[in-house]
Amino acid sequence: MAGHVVVTGGASGIGAAVVDQLRERGHAVTVWDLSEPDRDDVGHRRLDVTDADAVATALTAAERERGVVRHLVTSHGIRGAYVPALELDPAGVRRLLDVHVVGTLLTASAVVRRLVELDAASGASVVTLASTTAYGGWANQSDYGVAKAAVRQLTENLAIEWAGLGVRVNAVAPGHTRTPMVQDLIDHGYDVAPVEARTPLGRLCTPAEMAREIVHLLLDATFTTGVCVPVDGGWTAVGK
Numbered sequence: 001m002a003g004h005v006v007v008t009g010g011a012s013g014i015g016a017a018v019v020d021q022l023r024e025r026g027h028a029v030t031v032w033d034l035s036e037p038d039r040d041d042v043g044h045r046r047l048d049v050t051d052a053d054a055v056a057t058a059l060t061a062a063e064r065e066r067g068v069v070r071h072l073v074t075s076h077g078i079r080g081a082y083v084p085a086l087e088l089d090p091a092g093v094r095r096l097l098d099v100h101v102v103g104t105l106l107t108a109s110a111v112v113r114r115l116v117e118l119d120a121a122s123g124a125s126v127v128t129l130a131s132t133t134a135y136g137g138w139a140n141q142s143d144y145g146v147a148k149a150a151v152r153q154l155t156e157n158l159a160i161e162w163a164g165l166g167v168r169v170n171a172v173a174p175g176h177t178r179t180p181m182v183q184d185l186i187d188h189g190y191d192v193a194p195v196e197a198r199t200p201l202g203r204l205c206t207p208a209e210m211a212r213e214i215v216h217l218l219l220d221a222t223f224t225t226g227v228c229v230p231v232d233g234g235w236t237a238v239g240k
């Protein structure tokens with residue numbers, strides 16, 4: 001029987017595409033998101049991933065409803081302000097770090113802690129969402145890019161700590177992917193034409209393409225842990 005997977009941020013964009021592919025493969029899925037998923041074949045809990053008590057309660061409910069959670073994809077997220085560092089609002093930066101970094105740490109730790117309690121950690125896996133902005137220096141990314149670099153580092157650290165338990169932890173670093181998050185940027189005047197022009201494959205990624213890489217790392221890989229895979233049409237390969 002395919003194992004139970006929690007997908008944070010599974011109500012939208014990349015997370016929703018991951019849910020599609022997991023359901024196609026016969027997995028039980030629970031979505032943890034601030035919003036409702038647009039489907040009724042998954043478990044769901046509306047929560048903020050930065051709220052440890054809410055995460056603990058949701059994990060207990062998910063296990064009762066669909067069995068022990070064996071895998072986790074942390075696809076929740078909010079976009080950065082896209083302004084120079086001198087214009088950043090400290091409250092916005094704190095919230096961004098909280099959602100991306102603390103939210104990833106809290107949810108991953110809750111799932112793995114419970115698996116350890118059950119002596120069932122071996123074979124479990126986690127995939128986190130970093131970003132191409134986690135590599136090198138970028139203008140206008142002193143909030144989001146820093147948060148994503150921290151997620152990338154966190155992924156490496158957790159992979160090392162949890163390898164002895166038999167738990168793999170990997171990240172993907174998406175390039176621009178056509179989701180509501182990127183559409184919101186476009187609606188606020190962000191021009192993706194230069195991004196497409198700089199990308200060797202010449203276009204943005206689709207959520208389904210990103211989800212395929214995530215599901216591969218989550219379920220099909222066996223000896224891959226502690227890596228962050230750029231899924232970016234060659235953006236990172238070009239360098240600066």
Ligand SMILES: NC(=O)c1ccc[n+]([C@@H]2O[C@H](COP(=O)([O-])OP(=O)(O)OC[C@H]3O[C@@H](n4cnc5c(N)ncnc54)[C@H](O)[C@@H]3O)[C@@H](O)[C@H]2O)c1
Binds near residue numbers: 011032048050
């Ligand atoms: N789309 C891209 O180009 C791109 C590029 C690099 C990285 N990413 C990352 O991929 C992940 C998914 O992004 P997306 O483009 O699918 O975005 P999206 O906005 O389509 O989906 C994000 C989901 O996360 C949920 N969410 C936000 N804050 C939350 C919180 N505190 N608690 C629970 N749920 C919360 C939202 O409700 C939403 O359903 C994010 O971590 C994002 O930073 C996206």
